[in-house]
Amino acid sequence: MVRIDLGIKGKKVIVTAASKGIGFATAKRFLEEGAKVIISSHDENNLRKAYERLKNLGEVNYIIADLTKPSDVENLIKSGYSTLGGLDVLVYVTGSPKPGNLFELTNEDWINAFYLLLMSAVIAVREAGKLMKSGGRIILSTSMTLKEPLPNLDLSNVVRLSLAGLIKVAARELGEKGILVNGVMPGWTLTDRVDQLVKDRAKREGRSEEEIIRDITRDVPLKRIGKPEEVANVILFLASELSTYVNGVLIPVDGGLIKATL
Numbered sequence: 001m002v003r004i005d006l007g008i009k010g011k012k013v014i015v016t017a018a019s020k021g022i023g024f025a026t027a028k029r030f031l032e033e034g035a036k037v038i039i040s041s042h043d044e045n046n047l048r049k050a051y052e053r054l055k056n057l058g059e060v061n062y063i064i065a066d067l068t069k070p071s072d073v074e075n076l077i078k079s080g081y082s083t084l085g086g087l088d089v090l091v092y093v094t095g096s097p098k099p100g101n102l103f104e105l106t107n108e109d110w111i112n113a114f115y116l117l118l119m120s121a122v123i124a125v126r127e128a129g130k131l132m133k134s135g136g137r138i139i140l141s142t143s144m145t146l147k148e149p150l151p152n153l154d155l156s157n158v159v160r161l162s163l164a165g166l167i168k169v170a171a172r173e174l175g176e177k178g179i180l181v182n183g184v185m186p187g188w189t190l191t192d193r194v195d196q197l198v199k200d201r202a203k204r205e206g207r208s209e210e211e212i213i214r215d216i217t218r219d220v221p222l223k224r225i226g227k228p229e230e231v232a233n234v235i236l237f238l239a240s241e242l243s244t245y246v247n248g249v250l251i252p253v254d255g256g257l258i259k260a261t262l
């Protein structure tokens with residue numbers, strides 16, 4: 001791989017939902033570039049395992065926080081800030097909402113999804129925005145469902161869409177302080193989450209997991225599922241010194257899967 005100095009060395013970074021998948025891969029890439037990183041998620045066992053896998057790469061700590069609990073999210077940003085001695089980058093990733101369609105999901109499912117997918121992001125962005133100085137970066141990892149609904153993922157299709165609004169609002173309101181706010185929209189990415197979705201769909205449709213994976217990649221122009229590192233690298237770019245005038249955008253990382261032109 002070609003080495004470029006991204007200006008990430010020494011940056012103080014919090015990555016949420018980082019025990020696995022996209023969040024974990026992102027924390028790993030920041031550590032490889034010399035950042036000081038706090039990883040977070042709600043399952044202490046998973047978080048410890050992730051910490052063990054990352055600790056030899058650089059300066060990493062962990063803070064337990066359940067993103068569905070507003071007080072946990074506030075505490076994460078405040079404690080992360082004091083542990084790191086500042087905050088340069090917030091990478092917000094979240095847990096996966098329950099699969100299901102309009103007629104399967106309960107009122108409670110919708111309310112839970114509101115806290116998991118939206119309220120946590122509002123609080124994290126607001127609290128980080130209060131503490132960050134000029135040059136700060138906030139990057140929200142969302143989903144391709146912001147551009148194109150996916151079957152049986154109605155909580156993501158509906159609730160997560162508000163993150164597009166949050167990114168625009170925060171980019172304007174924090175832009176004045178010199179803080180850039182952007183997002184990425186991953187497409188199919190090979191994580192535990194996708195493994196679960198494939199199993200769920202295979203069961204529902206009475207088909208094999210291999211058939212479902214073939215179906216998924218058939219629609220992807222690159223004919224393969226993405227890797228978590230491929231999402232992490234775009235996040236890293238948005239946090240880097242190579243990206244100084246990109247603000248309020250959402251970048252798809254989907255192998256070309258989204259069909260919309262704009």
Ligand SMILES: NC(=O)c1ccc[n+]([C@@H]2O[C@H](COP(=O)([O-])OP(=O)(O)OC[C@H]3O[C@@H](n4cnc5c(N)ncnc54)[C@H](OP(=O)(O)O)[C@@H]3O)[C@@H](O)[C@H]2O)c1
Nearest residue numbers: 017019020021022041042043046067095143188189191193
């Ligand atoms: N993979 C894809 O193809 C894809 C595509 C588009 C969007 N996305 C979205 O990207 C996000 C990450 O997906 P992924 O595939 O990386 O998932 P993953 O591998 O299943 O990892 C999910 C992460 O979220 C954490 N988490 C779950 N619930 C949490 C909660 N209440 N509070 C704090 N942390 C929580 C988990 O930590 P614990 O150890 O605490 O469980 C884990 O670290 C999801 O929102 C997913 O919907 C994924």
